[in-house]
Amino acid sequence: MDPVTSGIFIVVVLFLLMAIGTPIAFALGGVSLTALVMTRGMGELTYFGETFYGSLASFSFVAIPMFILMGAAVASSPTGRDLYRSLDLWLGKVPGGLAISNIGACSIFAALSGSSPATSAAIGKLGIPEMRKRGYPDGVAAGSIAAGGTLGILIPPSVTMIVYGISTETSIGRLFIAGAVPGIMLALLFMIWTLIACRMGGYGAPSATMEAASRLKNHLQDNVEGNLKALVRVLPFLVVVMLILFALYGGVATPSEAAGAGAFLCLALAILVYRMWQVKPLSGIMRDALRESVMIMLIIACAEIFAYTLSSLFITQTVAEAIASLEVNRWVLMALINVFLLVAGFFLPPVAVIVMTAPILLPIIVAANFDPYWFAVILTINLEIGLITPPVGLNLFIIKGIAPDISLRDILLGSLPYALCMVLGIILLCFFPGIALWLPDLIMGAGG
Numbered sequence: 001m002d003p004v005t006s007g008i009f010i011v012v013v014l015f016l017l018m019a020i021g022t023p024i025a026f027a028l029g030g031v032s033l034t035a036l037v038m039t040r041g042m043g044e045l046t047y048f049g050e051t052f053y054g055s056l057a058s059f060s061f062v063a064i065p066m067f068i069l070m071g072a073a074v075a076s077s078p079t080g081r082d083l084y085r086s087l088d089l090w091l092g093k094v095p096g097g098l099a100i101s102n103i104g105a106c107s108i109f110a111a112l113s114g115s116s117p118a119t120s121a122a123i124g125k126l127g128i129p130e131m132r133k134r135g136y137p138d139g140v141a142a143g144s145i146a147a148g149g150t151l152g153i154l155i156p157p158s159v160t161m162i163v164y165g166i167s168t169e170t171s172i173g174r175l176f177i178a179g180a181v182p183g184i185m186l187a188l189l190f191m192i193w194t195l196i197a198c199r200m201g202g203y204g205a206p207s208a209t210m211e212a213a214s215r216l217k218n219h220l221q222d223n224v225e226g227n228l229k230a231l232v233r234v235l236p237f238l239v240v241v242m243l244i245l246f247a248l249y250g251g252v253a254t255p256s257e258a259a260g261a262g263a264f265l266c267l268a269l270a271i272l273v274y275r276m277w278q279v280k281p282l283s284g285i286m287r288d289a290l291r292e293s294v295m296i297m298l299i300i301a302c303a304e305i306f307a308y309t310l311s312s313l314f315i316t317q318t319v320a321e322a323i324a325s326l327e328v329n330r331w332v333l334m335a336l337i338n339v340f341l342l343v344a345g346f347f348l349p350p351v352a353v354i355v356m357t358a359p360i361l362l363p364i365i366v367a368a369n370f371d372p373y374w375f376a377v378i379l380t381i382n383l384e385i386g387l388i389t390p391p392v393g394l395n396l397f398i399i400k401g402i403a404p405d406i407s408l409r410d411i412l413l414g415s416l417p418y419a420l421c422m423v424l425g426i427i428l429l430c431f432f433p434g435i436a437l438w439l440p441d442l443i444m445g446a447g448g
Contacts, residue, residue: 007315010035015347024352025298032302032309039313048305055304056297059256063162063172065293066259071113071159072289073266074237075122076281077274082234083108083123098134099144099194102127106148107187110155111241112266115292116387120149120395124402137201138406143388143414144194146395147421148187150384153350155183157244157262160350160383162255163300164376167358171373172255173248177440178373179380182425185435186381189421197417233273240265296351303355319360330368331430334378337361338426341379345386349394353383377436378426385422388415 010031017027029052036044083105102123110119124145131141153160156176165172244262247253253261267285270276326333344353358379365375387395390412399411429435 003314003318006035006039006313007310007319010309010315018347024348025295025302028299028302028306028352028356032305035309036312047308051305051308052301055301058166060166060172060254061297061300062256063259064159064296065289066256066263067114067157067159067162068293068296069263069285069289070157070259070266071115071118072285072292073263073270074109074112075115075118076285076288077270077276079109079112079122079234079237079270079274081126098127098131099136099140099198100191102131102145103148103187103190103194106145107151107155107183108238110149110152110183111157112237114152114157114159116149116152116384117394117398119152120145120398121402123148124399128399128403128406136198137410137414138403139410139414140194140197140201141414142399142403142406142411143416143418144190146388146399146411146415147190147418149395149398150387150422151183151187153384153387154179154186154377154380156180157241157248157259158380159296160354160380161376163296163351163354164358164379165255167355168362168372168376170376171444173251174373174440174444175376176245176248177443178377178436181439182377182381182429182436185428186384186422186425189425190418193417193421236269236273237266240269299349299352300355303352306356307359330370333364333368334370334430337365338378338382341382342385345383346389348386350380350383350386353386354379371433371437373440374429374433374436378429381422381426381429385419388412388419 014027014031017031018024022030033045033048036048105123105127106119109122110116113119113122124142127145128141131144132138152158156179158176158179161175161179162172164170165175240262243265244258247258247261248255270285271282276282341353341357344357348356361379362372362375366372387393390396393412396408396411396415400406400408
């Protein structure tokens with residue numbers, strides 16, 4: 001077979017395997033191994049083992065399980081509850097304020113956990129029932145948190161940014177800084193749309209009914225002290241995140257060292273602040289962290305083998321050559337890449353898309369005179385859209401699990417306006433790349 005036919009055949013088989021429920025790592029590894037053996041003989045089994053082991057034998061990968069452990073410690077503690085109560089205290093009187101406070105809580109919790117599913121689950125368990133009690137439509141209640149949860153893969157520290165940095169050999173600290181301002185921008189776009197939707201729909205006003213107004217007033221008066229205490233309990237976790245970012249940006253520690261310190265401190269805070277002394281919650285934290293870490297590591301190793309297979313069969317080189325030879329404007333090229341990433345995000349989780357595509361796309365991006373750190377943000381926002389769009393839409397199913405009586409259709413319709421906000425964010429970044437680049441250039445110098 002010629003490289004193009006081989007590539008199409010491999011991709012079709014890969015998607016068929018995933019469509020019937022094969023875990024992504026096993027699908028990648030199985031297709032790669034079969035293709036290598038069929039085309040190059042049994043001797044490729046040696047390279048399979050070497051590539052699998054070699055793809056993970058790097059100290060820089062320690063950052064991934066450590067940041068995941070840090071997020072698990074935060075997600076398994078009542079931090080999300082306290083964060084939610086604190087923001088509700090300050091924003092409860094604003095029309096649509098509860099929905100806005102949910103998005104704000106998602107943004108902050110995203111920085112604490114670095115995980116979109118954990119953010120959606122932690123804030124959704126509290127926010128969705130409360131919003132429905134106060135008269136918000138099911139779609140708005142579920143959609144705002146599903147979308148807010150996607151910020152977990154953009155706002156630093158982000159596991160997906162670490163994977164991108166390792167896959168493309170770019171600075172993880174610089175990637176974190178590049179994602180900070182766009183993450184805040186998306187959160188603000190979400191809040192603006194929520195406020196507009198609440199005003200247009202006539203819901204979310206504290207004075208919507210006398211009973212709701214009276215209940216909200218009593219809630220705020222009776223619980224101010226409790227909410228302030230909740231804020232005090234959350235502050236140490238926020239300080240840990242700030243210290244981690246300072247250590248990374250100031251060159252005090254490597255990402256792996258900062259992640260290890262952050263994991264230890266967050267675990268210690270969960271034990272001390274919330275008195276999680278029992279074996280059961282601690283073993284649950286370790287179990288969740290281990291499960292997600294192994295899943296991500298398996299995907300990375302098998303994606304590396306998949307990339308090796310494509311390269312060995314000259315598929316990668318042929319595709320890159322074909323794209324590079326396109327005589328089109330670089331922005332048309334970027335639009336095509338965005339469409340490709342968007343479609344890939346519909347079917348695959350962010351980590352899988354990054355490890356499979358970033359090493360191939362980066363040389364093309366650099367050749368077209370685009371900044372690799374700016375592109376990392378564009379790529380991540382595309383993958384955020386995939387988290388709230390079918391057929392996979394991980395956050396949609398997490399919200400469905402939290403609120404099973406809300407139809408998947410309502411959750412999807414409530415999320416779609418936020419997906420359009422993300423598209424707007426990508427457009428703004430294309431017109432104003434400084435949104436992503438000015439802060440890294442300011443802190444770490446231009447051109448790093």
